[in-house]
Amino acid sequence: MNGMYSKLSCFLFVWGVTFLPAHASESLSLNMSVFEEVITTDSQGNNSTQLIEPNKITPGDTVVYVTQYHNKNTQAAHNVVITNPIPGHLIYLNNSAQPNSAVATYSVDNGKTFNTSDKLTITTKDNTKIPAEPKDYTHIRWLIHSIAAGGKGSVRFSAKLK
């Protein structure tokens, strides 16, 4: 296998509204991490889930993307929208978006439009619309209504490597 890169970085969607440049030292910072999700069973048959360094990810393994945010502004932030691509080699694990309090929507058209999972459709080769499945999702987005000044939190989702 030659070293092919699947570089998926998600960037800005220009929404045609005016904006002010952020103050140099105050902003909403984002920190993203990726882990491998490992389920271990103890001697009593109890399962526990651990997040570990993704050192040995092979097809079929589950990874978790965690995006932490910190509102470093002196004012609250509103209508906070965090968007993550779902890389092409990964399939979103249904219902894994957290927290439940942040409304999760998904895109099946490469980030052009977003909707809740029950409303997403894809068009088949013979032009019929069928419900979209997690394997069709290209992006995931969370809406957090407000983050207080200094507030911190995180969003996360899981995906399985094809």
Next chain:
Amino acid sequence: MKTTQQHITALHAFTAGLLLLATSHNAFAAGTASGIDITNQAIVAYEVNSVSQTPIDSNTTTFKVDAKVNLTVTPGTDVNVTPSSTANALKYTITNTGNETYDFNLAFAAGTEAFATTGLTIHIDDGDGLWNSANDLAGTALNNLIADASAVVWLVGDIPATATDNQTSTYHLMATALLEDGSAIPAQAADGVTTKQYVYADSDGPHADDNARDTKHSASLSFVVQSASLTITKSSAVIWDPINLGASPLHIPSAIIEYTITVVNGAGGETASAIVITDILDSNLTIPTDDARKYETGKSIKLTTPNLYGGAATNLTDASGDDEATVSGQTVTVTGIALSGGETATVNIRAEIK
């Protein structure tokens, strides 16, 4: 934990659509190819005091898809063989179920053997999936089998003459994965998010050296002997003597003995052909001197066999060359008998006590 933080205030004007087109999709059934780096980055848009702020990117995360070393050896079906036959072939299919290209080393071991197959060698199929000794050459290596690809190999041997009906001998064929340059698969190392690790995922198999997660897999197949199992029995009865004639005859000189030789091919056996029955009369016996004491003039032998004379009992001459029976000195020979599984042939001989 990946914690490099970036505060980006510049505008990025790419559209997401462009970026996803740049993804090359190497999706095998065996999974994403090893070595591929998967990166991701989040972006946040927000308002302060109802004024939209400059969207902000997170750092970029990345991890490398590691090598999943996995393979299966799938057995074909057991092969029926006959004793003394040569070049009988058992079919095994090797499949690379990992996510990169591997070479494979091949080896075999005997399982339970009721008979010892001789001359066992491994042959590599030429691609048509059919055993042909001219085209499928001996070898113990498969080269550059890509992810999801399969190759057929044959384990070929000769069956000893001593093998008997329904005996079974079992053989395990094992494949060991190697890197595509022929070197050993690296050990499973513990660390390295951005370097390619090797993860062994194979199951264990029947070969004694084959354990789970050891880059090997194996499968078993058997040679099953399907031969004819003939049994032969002989009985005799005195049927006439010159004093008592046919009523309670005794074993006295000039008495006539009838020998009955029965040959049975056991049920389920293969057809046995060219059966020859040879009976040597005791030195105190001779074929009858009086034609009246034979089955017919010149005929001391009677044959009943399904494959000749419509299965009807038929008298055969003592002379040679004219039918299946010959008497030469003390030796009586009957040839040409063939029996399918479950059939019986009977040879009757009239002999006279000297």
